[in-house]
Amino acid sequence: MSVDLKIRDVRKEYGSFAALNGVSLDIRQGELVALLGPSGSGKTTLLRAIAGLETLDGGKILFGDVDASSRSVQDRNVGFVFQHYALFRHMTVFDNIAFGLRVRDKARRPAESAIKAKVLELLELVQLNGLEKRYPSQLSGGQRQRVALARALAIEPQVLLLDEPFGALDAQVRKDLRRWLRQIHQETGHTTVFVTHDQEEALELADRVAVLHKGDLQQIGTPDEIYDNPATPFVYAFIGESSAIPVTVQSGAAALDGAPLPVSGVAAQDGPARFFVRPQDVTVKELNGSSTVAGTVAALRRTGAYRRADIEVGAHRSRIEALLPTNAPISVGDKVGLVFQRYALFPADSAPVTA
Numbered sequence: 001m002s003v004d005l006k007i008r009d010v011r012k013e014y015g016s017f018a019a020l021n022g023v024s025l026d027i028r029q030g031e032l033v034a035l036l037g038p039s040g041s042g043k044t045t046l047l048r049a050i051a052g053l054e055t056l057d058g059g060k061i062l063f064g065d066v067d068a069s070s071r072s073v074q075d076r077n078v079g080f081v082f083q084h085y086a087l088f089r090h091m092t093v094f095d096n097i098a099f100g101l102r103v104r105d106k107a108r109r110p111a112e113s114a115i116k117a118k119v120l121e122l123l124e125l126v127q128l129n130g131l132e133k134r135y136p137s138q139l140s141g142g143q144r145q146r147v148a149l150a151r152a153l154a155i156e157p158q159v160l161l162l163d164e165p166f167g168a169l170d171a172q173v174r175k176d177l178r179r180w181l182r183q184i185h186q187e188t189g190h191t192t193v194f195v196t197h198d199q200e201e202a203l204e205l206a207d208r209v210a211v212l213h214k215g216d217l218q219q220i221g222t223p224d225e226i227y228d229n230p231a232t233p234f235v236y237a238f239i240g241e242s243s244a245i246p247v248t249v250q251s252g253a254a255a256l257d258g259a260p261l262p263v264s265g266v267a268a269q270d271g272p273a274r275f276f277v278r279p280q281d282v283t284v285k286e287l288n289g290s291s292t293v294a295g296t297v298a299a300l301r302r303t304g305a306y307r308r309a310d311i312e313v314g315a316h317r318s319r320i321e322a323l324l325p326t327n328a329p330i331s332v333g334d335k336v337g338l339v340f341q342r343y344a345l346f347p348a349d350s351a352p353v354t355a
């Protein structure tokens with residue numbers, strides 16, 4: 001039976017280094033949440049903490065209403081799938097999937113006939129029926145990960161934990177498995193926590209995405225919320241593409257190198273700030289007095305279906321990137337006016353933006 005998870009102010013230190021800096025988040029029953037962040041941000045540490053493979057230096061984790069710290073790894077009944085298939089090489093696919101049920105103590109172990117029925121049902125679910133007699137070495141990487149998932153599901157886990165399960169596979173297989181996992185999740189409805197550093201994977205797969213950076217939870221939200229309304233400079237820079245330029249805020253108005261920046265709803269406090277905008281949210285027009293930001297086209301390049309323009313703005317020639325149709329009548333050196341559809345301002349002293 002799947003449960004909800006409550007992660008409360010979880011801390012984990014290695015010596016004086018904080019791998020998790022007081023992380024709190026709630027994961028609803030049946031939800032698929034991606035933990036997304038650059039290398040070293042604490043994703044795997046958090047996943048291992050949920051599994052009970054790490055002792056906490058602070059905070060707690062609740063499975064439903066039960067404090068998991070009182071429970072062993074075994075008692076937590078989690079299904080775990082790792083990046084590198086940890087299948088037993090000397091066991092067939094069937095025996096690998098049956099393993100978690102067969103090693104249970106006698107009181108909780110199902111009859112062999114029930115184990116067989118369960119394994120066959122899971123083989124059907126992961127679309128590997130007919131391959132139950134094969135050994136892991138006789139399977140492709142993608143098939144092995146499907147066996148690993150079936151094995152994790154066999155114990156009917158309270159929570160399913162996946163650590164970059166498709167990380168070692170090539171791009172196309174990865175894409176197929178992503179779609180397949182989403183489908184399996186819809187059918188089985190397990191509470192699932194999924195670690196990835198691939199934002200496309202997180203945004204496509206997850207109900208909600210938790211963005212981690214240096215042991216801190218920066219934001220948790222639906223893929224739309226994370227992409228359209230990044231809560232911090234880090235999330236703005238890490239998810240999707242953006243330009244960031246230094247500006248100054250005073251009394252609710254923003255200025256670029258002393259000239260007013262025609263943007264509204266400036267909530268940032270007075271002082272130095274950074275202005276963030278995504279390339280697709282920049283419209284390039286003719287210069288039109290104070291309603292547009294004056295810029296000069298510094299570079300143009302074709303990328304697939306679009307043309308990208310680097311446009312220099314302000315006295316210090318800060319660069320803003322814009323996405324244009326390939327037939328846009330524009331050349332390097334043109335003086336243009338910019339209008340921004342969506343943007344954000346953050347105080348300059350807020351968390352660093354580099355990934």
Ligand SMILES: Nc1ncnc2c1ncn2[C@@H]1O[C@H](COP(=O)(O)OP(=O)(O)OP(=O)(O)O)[C@@H](O)[C@H]1O
Pocket residue numbers: 014019037038039040041042043044045046197
């Ligand atoms: N056993 C350990 N001893 C010391 N430091 C550790 C240990 N395990 C993890 N760390 C450190 O904790 C930080 C977080 O590691 P973690 O594996 O959670 O990151 P991650 O976000 O999963 O990264 P990746 O995407 O590279 O797997 C890293 O800086 C790592 O070096």
